Amino acid sequence: MKKKRPSLKDIAEVLQVSTTTVSFVLNGKGEEKKISKQLIARVENYLKEINYKPNLVARSLRTGSSRVLVFMVEDISNYFFSKIGRIIEDIAYNNDYRVLFCSTENNTKRTQDLIQLFQERQVDGFIIVPPTGIELEIQNLIENDTPVVLFDRKINTLDVDSVTLNNYEGATEITEHLIDQGYSKIAFITIDLDLIQMDDRRKGYLSAMEENDLKPNILEIPYNTANAEKCNAAITQFLFDNPHIDSIFFATNYLAQNGLRAISRHNDKLIKFLGIACFDDNIFFEMYSPSITTFAQPIEQMGAQLMEIMLGHLGDKENTKTKKAHILNGKLIKRESSLRRESIKP
Template structure:
């Protein structure tokens, strides 16, 4: 019996009740429709015995809801994004939703294809870390009343919901911490993109240096080269061209991993001499020698804010509501790599 796929029609026929009665009971409307407790109990007992699972396609056609959300990130394998993904998945599951995860590699063509694919599959909502050129696709979703929440970065001239970090203040405080530890020649390693999160991280570094009369040392690595040999070569040349550097601030955790590899291989002593801070924490940074100081984003709070906004949008339907524009604060976790005189 349990291997057969049962329909509501089969259940109604077996119990000699109407299909409508079965539907009302399974959708929790027995009392509202004045169905007796005895009949409701009989239907629920039988559906439990046969391990009845509703036909998701038929249900979505009937209700207009798939109970599926999309979480599109830059790279789902990245520690930061995967941690957020797990938090979101747990919250969604408790609400009866499933989450589809995908990576856009910060590539516009890939982002457009994924958005169109899931839009045609009629998913209920999108949480998106947008690539640079997909503002029109985000606008399309909004105009079609599809719940959308942007995360990590946004388009300043597009009115939409988002959850971001106060990136400028985070790097400003991190850079000041390096100065307080007596580091004066501070390099900033970032990604060569014009997206809001990277622009603001650079601004925070520049503000701290400007206020203290210090010189800037900035390396911008093209996004598609950050994990490649050419990216490592750019960082190596940057270190060689600036022999007076005494500290480096990496704007992402993946740049930190690349930078540490190069330093460890080519300048092993500088691992202990440099002041080092990474943006975004990673469990490995805690056990690295020396342990790496990090600007840590509030993962749990980010996940909860994203899902609170998403469920608010889902519940309000097409109703026009004030936009949610959430800006969170990071926490600087000071470890050995940014302390003066650790040798």
Template structure:
């Protein structure tokens, strides 16, 4: 049988006192409210005896403050997002906050449902990777004086707090790395989406290709087709019908699909193609050959997000000055992009 969760009402009924009195005692306001020491001790002793635990969400409804932050991302199981979430959880916990993690699957209706749910529960603040059509929903939260920070991407021409990396610069340098290592037919595999971070990665690739007067070779996979098996088949066909000597994957999950496609269908290319990925993963270091990767500064991202959030949570009224943090990434050069013996550039 499921154990009953004790409430403040249960304590008040047992001790024949008011719910308000019990609430004051449990919130450390007994002296301030001139509650006798005898009654205070009775309440505390009984609460300990029954192992009373406050319902934090219900407490938030009463006080308007829950000490809970939402971290909403595209997919919380994604390696990059999960690592950031773990760092945020640690920082938040030390400051007396708990974090609720959730995935919006880049779906507007799901994002709105989650936001509605959390608003009803008086969540204190939101760190959100926004799906494409929720700018108005974000704006409504901000108009209600609720702290919101966008992460990984933002809405152009919309004032908000955000923490991102310089995606254009990272993709430009990664493409340049391939070019300088004598690759000339560089394919770029990305998602067909209007997300600002993905557009910036494409822009960085294009700028490097154009600078060296090479030919662009871009595969845009529909967002609805990014499941492992479907993406793998699309990448297989792309490699089969395009004469490329290197490939730049715009996300680590595309890299995973791509490596599987290559290993299953063109195993000899694992040591011939130049391969580079956006978003590093621990497995890329031990893969054979090890995979060159752009590594986003996870700790710096999480630290900046929480510094801004904790500051906003202290403000009684949010100002119109916004924190926009743009961080640099790091390129790890590994075996998959080693300089070839011959090529267009020497």
């Protein structure tokens, strides 16, 4: 038979103190309520002795705070999002918060369901990588005074905090770097998805190509096939259809990983002649031969910025009325794959 969780009243009776005293100590308010250090220590030691775990749902109802945050992203298994998630988790833990992680797969309905679920669980705040079509849900969170920070992309129609990258400038810098290295037939492989950051990367590529009187060449891959064999097949077909290209700019790191496999399957010598660059870094790109040029996002700075905004709002709910779009600068990491290569393909 499962042992019954002791109540605050049970604990108070054993220690011969009031339930209010136990409650104050349990919620870290002992000193604030002028409880002696000796009594605080006696209560805390007994709680440890019986391995007491508070009922978080009951505490959230009583205090209005669950001490839980949600990090809702496109795919938590993605290297970029998982690295950001770890930084957020550490900062949250050091501030007595816990983090729940979930993936939306850029699916509007799934995101709406997750937001509703976590609202019902009374989480304290949301950090969201928003797919299209969830403006109403975000607005409802704001109107309910629930802190929200958008990440990786923003919603221009809403007054909400956001932390994003200089995507347009980054794409322009990558393209101009390839041009400076002597490449002129630069293909851009991206996701066929209506998201602001992908649109900015496309615009940056097109702007640099136009500025240098070069003809753009774009392959758009449906998102639902971006991590599948169909992605490799689409890139392989693109290589067959465009034998003249001398370089490829991948809009995301997972597209680059699939693309490198496709290039090797198509012609294992081609990687030595094509210029390659992509958005988002990955430890895999350093070890690849040739090492891959990337536009790296400032992961540490992003995680810290997200939590600075969130903790600021949690500490001062009035502060939620002041919103700001934070645009951070990435860094072009030049590696072997984008350096000037042989002029004749195999």
